[in-house]
Amino acid sequence: MLESLALNAGRPESSSAETLKDLCQRLLELNQNDDGGWPYQTGLQSAVEPTSWAVIVLKNYPEHSEAAGRGVAALKSAQLADGSWPARAGHRAGCWPTSLATLAIFLHEGSSEPVRGGLAWLCDAWPAEGSVWWRVRNWLRPTSSVTRQDSSLRGWSWTPGAASWVEPTAYCLLLLNAIPGNLHPSQAARRKRLGEAMLYDRMCPGGGWNSGNPQVYGIAGERRVGPTAWALLALREYASRPENRQSLDWLEGAWPHISGPLSLSLAHLCLESYGRPQTGFEARLAAFYETNDFLENILAAAISLIALREEEERPFACHRHRTAV
């Protein structure tokens, strides 16, 4: 593992941030596999999600352009014939990392065949709820007394044949927000509208999101930092909606209690993008690193590196709202 951060309490935050950036960069450098991809954790095989995030974060580092290029090539080689990406190269079925791989390649080379293929697959990939089979089943065994959600509002699922959930829907919306409308497939506008409506429908009472169960047996679901941050990032163009404000309020309240680097970095990215930055991000992130080395989690390192950068340098920020809400 990398050397200790050796941060001390009196050190200025800007210095901590630079040290952390260096460490996250080196973590990415050291963990690129021979196939050009990145693993979820040190020593493992490459996977599409960490490779996508590594490629996205290295976009603005010219000194890493060769590594990023090899990452893009690895992503392209993992794409399936139907345009989708599986979780790992060689797996047979495409699933949720398709949105992230498509975004990564788009940010590096703009519209290209792999990007068009990924977009087309995503726009054709409907979740299982709302299908004829689902409607028959739900008519026979209604679950409306158990959960509260409008299943006609369909986003994206983690895997084909399953239901819509908050995070994969948010990833797809971030992708659609990042790619100019003239490059969207014909179904994209409808999918975007439905996906956004689905996210609002799945918001927990009082604001905030969990993976997608806002209420079960009449009891409000526990809200979670990660899904809340992703949903808010995906819905950033509606910053003034009361649901966004409520959710931001909840996220601000949760901020002091966040206990992992991935959640902390996501919350920081989200709150800062809404003009509501919190204090202590770098120091807390450094403390997480000193305690567990991020559990050698490449995804946490990549997201942290994005969060440590100045907002203007963040590669996937698509619609920034300068006005605090």
Add this chain to the structure above:
Amino acid sequence: MSYAISQIMPSFQRPPSRVAIRRAQAYSADLASLIQETVCELGLEVRHKSVLLKPNFVEPDPAGIVNTNPAVVGAAREAFLRLGASGVLVGEGPGHERDTEGIVETIRLRDHIGKLAGKFVDLNLDDVELVPLRTRASKLRELYFPRTVVTADVVVSMPKLKTHHWVGATLSLKNMFGIVPGSCYGWPKNTLHWAGISQSVLDINSTVRPDFAIVDGIVGMEGNGPVQGEAKHCGVLVMGSDPVAVDATCVRIMGLAPERIDYLAKAAAVLGHIDERQVPQIAENINSVRTPFQVLPSFEKLRASQPGI
């Protein structure tokens, strides 16, 4: 290794499964000695073997009522090391929360097992192997499983004693949902829900059957489990080499009937015993520790109609 075809057999061919019910009133008790003693008594051989402990870590839970208590996990680790295991890893793949480090830090796992590096594996992110399923209860034919699970010599399921708002109770069999990697199936692992929870529980456990189960019933959860229920002090650890028998025993302690829990009834056909006559108890007996749990109204039908059922 837990990956052996001989574990699937009709109940009538299977020898009785002993289950140990040990009293432990608090997490401050000497749980490591209790577990070590019980593992020896039940004849589980771990010397020179790699052991994977699979607790139930669901979400950040400062109140300590949702997750397997880390004191039990630390004690089990200590017990298996004392018994000569070549290594003991703790592995979990939470189903709804991607920030696994956030969970294990909130519950202070490292206070009980030391620095996490080299001891804790996030099963959601591990390398995977595609494994054909040994039963066909669900429409699933194969699943990716984490390499750490597939290569472990001994897999120990370590759930918390909880009710569950979809299947009635969640114990050592249902706990094995956590080995299915989120990196392949998402958070939650919704593929399993669509394939049928009971059916998936059977298919997963027929393929990667835990070699041993240790249920944290010191403080369980009743009502709207597995996350939003209430703490219920029960004061027991329940252990055994037949996870079906362990779960059936736990269900009886909770005042429910294992035959009425769909996945347990299915598992009883080929994976283990739920018939009380085939589950001799050592240490305490069920009646001496029975602690009826509250369940959601829709699960009142699971209640045992009379003691002992």
